[in-house]
Amino acid sequence: MVKRSRIVAFFLLIILIGSAMGATTQNILKDIKLGLDLQGGFEVLYEVSPLEKGQKINREVLKSTAEALDRRVNALGVSEPNIQIEGENRIRVQLAGVKDQSKAREMLSTEANLTFRDVNDRVMMDGGDLAENGASQSYDENNKPSVSITLKDGDEFGKVTQEILNMAPDNQLVIWLDFEEGKDSYKEERMKENPKFLSNPNVTQVLNNKDVQITGNFTVEEAQQLASLLKAGSLPVNLDEIYSTSVGAKFGEHAMDKTVLAGIIGILAIFAYMIAYYRFPGFIATITLTIYIYLTVLIFDWMNVVLTLPGIAALILGVGMAVDANIITYERIKEEIKVGKSIKSAFKAGNDNSLSTVTDANLTTLLAGVVLFIYGTSSVKGFATSLIIGILGSFFTNVYLSRWLLGLWVNSGFLDKRPGWFGVRKQDIKSLSENFDTLDLPTKFDRFDFVRSRKKFFIVSGTLLAAGVIILLVFRLNLGIDFTSGTRVEILSKEPLTSAQLSDEFEKLGMETSDIVISGDNENIGVARFKGQLSKAEISEVKSHFGKELSADTNVNSVSPTVGRELAKNALISLLITTLGLIIFVTFRFELPMAVTAIIALMYATFFIIPVFSIIRWEVDITFIAALLTIVGYAINDTIVTFDRMRENMQKRRKLKTKQEIEDVVNISIRQTLTRSVNTVLMVTLTVIALLLFGSESIRGFSIALLIGLIVGTYSSIFIAAQLWVEWKNRELEKKGVLITYKEKKKYSDEPQV
Numbered sequence: 210m211v212k213r214s215r216i217v218a219f220f221l222l223i224i225l226i227g228s229a230m231g232a233t234t235q236n237i238l239k240d241i242k243l244g245l246d247l248q249g250g251f252e253v254l255y256e257v258s259p260l261e262k263g264q265k266i267n268r269e270v271l272k273s274t275a276e277a278l279d280r281r282v283n284a285l286g287v288s289e290p291n292i293q294i295e296g297e298n299r300i301r302v303q304l305a306g307v308k309d310q311s312k313a314r315e316m317l318s319t320e321a322n323l324t325f326r327d328v329n330d331r332v333m334m335d336g337g338d339l340a341e342n343g344a345s346q347s348y349d350e351n352n353k354p355s356v357s358i359t360l361k362d363g364d365e366f367g368k369v370t371q372e373i374l375n376m377a378p379d380n381q382l383v384i385w386l387d388f389e390e391g392k393d394s395y396k397e398e399r400m401k402e403n404p405k406f407l408s409n410p411n412v413t414q415v416l417n418n419k420d421v422q423i424t425g426n427f428t429v430e431e432a433q434q435l436a437s438l439l440k441a442g443s444l445p446v447n448l449d450e451i452y453s454t455s456v457g458a459k460f461g462e463h464a465m466d467k468t469v470l471a472g473i474i475g476i477l478a479i480f481a482y483m484i485a486y487y488r489f490p491g492f493i494a495t496i497t498l499t500i501y502i503y504l505t506v507l508i509f510d511w512m513n514v515v516l517t518l519p520g521i522a523a524l525i526l527g528v529g530m531a532v533d534a535n536i537i538t539y540e541r542i543k544e545e546i547k548v549g550k551s552i553k554s555a556f557k558a559g560n561d562n563s564l565s566t567v568t569d570a571n572l573t574t575l576l577a578g579v580v581l582f583i584y585g586t587s588s589v590k591g592f593a594t595s596l597i598i599g600i601l602g603s604f605f606t607n608v609y610l611s612r613w614l615l616g617l618w619v620n621s622g623f624l625d626k627r628p629g630w631f632g633v634r635k636q637d638i639k640s641l642s643e644n645f646d647t648l649d650l651p652t653k654f655d656r657f658d659f660v661r662s663r664k665k666f667f668i669v670s671g672t673l674l675a676a677g678v679i680i681l682l683v684f685r686l687n688l689g690i691d692f693t694s695g696t697r698v699e700i701l702s703k704e705p706l707t708s709a710q711l712s713d714e715f716e717k718l719g720m721e722t723s724d725i726v727i728s729g730d731n732e733n734i735g736v737a738r739f740k741g742q743l744s745k746a747e748i749s750e751v752k753s754h755f756g757k758e759l760s761a762d763t764n765v766n767s768v769s770p771t772v773g774r775e776l777a778k779n780a781l782i783s784l785l786i787t788t789l790g791l792i793i794f795v796t797f798r799f800e801l802p803m804a805v806t807a808i809i810a811l812m813y814a815t816f817f818i819i820p821v822f823s824i825i826r827w828e829v830d831i832t833f834i835a836a837l838l839t840i841v842g843y844a845i846n847d848t849i850v851t852f853d854r855m856r857e858n859m860q861k862r863r864k865l866k867t868k869q870e871i872e873d874v875v876n877i878s879i880r881q882t883l884t885r886s887v888n889t890v891l892m893v894t895l896t897v898i899a900l901l902l903f904g905s906e907s908i909r910g911f912s913i914a915l916l917i918g919l920i921v922g923t924y925s926s927i928f929i930a931a932q933l934w935v936e937w938k939n940r941e942l943e944k945k946g947v948l949i950t951y952k953e954k955k956k957y958s959d960e961p962q963v
Contacts, residue, residue, distance in 0.1 A: 212620070212621045244520070245305040251314070253450055255448040327381075328379040333382075340360060346432040358439065367415050380412045381410070383409045450745070479498070479896070500610065501599075505524060518908060520594065525899070533570060538563040538611075548646060576791065578842065657880070663932035674816070691776050692829065706735045714754065752765065791842075802941075845926075866947050886927070
């Protein structure tokens, strides 16, 4: 009997959730904070050094410096600046959406030191005598822009004017303004553009005033900026730029539009495949995936997460990863239906038996995400944040919500006589009287012996590995400025560009590039690299020049040698920590032989990406490391699925007495899990291909690395990890004579155990 109330509840629930999502999605998207790589802006990492001898850079000094920088940023009108203290002597400033980036850089590190002097250049008063917030832009009696200042003590100014009067006939009060830029070469250029002398009014009487007006042939903008600098006060330390990136607004818009389009195409491809292959459960998966996307974006909004371009890529990849839980569960349900169980019994057994596999697979990717967040740069942290939120969110939607929604239909009785709705043909269903177990089911891969030719797989894999090492030694990696230091300039034009054209434009600026690459769908994106760091003045000149000459938008990324070395070091540490964590995790969940062989296969897949990048000469930047760690965390999932089925088959056999039995366990397990392994990787691959073909050029290298890692990871899971485990167990069998499997360990504690 069909319980229609459950079906009605399903549709009412879908209508309710859909209405809520439709009513709130637009507002949520408007509230999401976009990173500077999506809306333009710039980021700078300052190294803090003492202003004078004996000064110590401690937490309090860093905090007061960050507060001083915040006051300067407020004068720019940036709504949500991000100023963070990093380590023992660094401060990172991110200003997303700032329109005048040159002015912003100037405001951050420039100090306006105002001094009142006599004609003998003796300082009478300085900026320290200004009251808090004691400067504003005003107009003089001739309606010309000026700066009005408020002093702390009017009587003190009275004493100064009295001294000037006593110096008659040289009774002039000379007002000077020094711009200081720390240790940057830009200081001298600013000094030329803004002479120190402002004005020298004659003093005719004693002025006991707090309010003083300064004139000096200012424009309105100059007067406003001077007032802002005076209000911001002095910086208590020297600031040196060791890393900076500047993104044009058009670049951000271009990258976002392309990547969102790629995401839509990739996600729709997943939806189509799931429905075509898994039928009704696949339809349920598309519903929960849609809810997953909505909830992920909602959590971004609640947590005030800054969404970056890698973050969008992680969200898109997360959809492909999230559907893994559905695939693993639906394959188990199909197996239970095939052995003759009722739809309800198959649904319950499939859910119960797949939960541990789904949990293990998600935890490995979560580990990589956490390491990425700890050791990554700001943009990579955005990717890691999206990845972590996505994994946690998918566990709720694609494990619990998906099971509940499908359970409403299963428990209604409507699907009792409809195995085809689960993608199972009636002729494939065994009779209960045959007493078939899911581990006994035949597969379409039964004719393949994956273990017998393992020596050949080892030879092929070893040959490819040796070739990869040789390629790497000969060609080496095309390291980006993230690891070598220097400056990278990207130019986005409306018209096609050529290398010669860009080279000529840089020559006009007196700049010699080390490399120019043209890319983009219409060859309208040019990338130029410089061996050294460009100064703030040079960056400003580049952006202004290309905006004027080519109507182009410009990104500028500058990395010092210090930061380059640190990024390389952190990348290595990240890989080591993730690898060690996975060994511990797999050992705990399975056994040491499985952990070691899984990591060997994983390292093979990860390494293989490197020589491919070497031979195609694709630039290796920090997002490349994010791709490597994503592969490390995700590619092991297939191995875990296979090992989990091997564990089940070993439990059924209780003892492995011969090498043939060991080989049978592996062969049967690979055959039984190959479909779900291929499908899980295929879902992520669809999103990666969409990002590669339709996404932003900025993450193209990231997409290529992921695609290579996914393909090689699937190969290494089947032909390296499982085969190495066979060799390991064969040697153990030779020593011990019999291998006690998981189910028997507790009973035979006095016997040799594995």
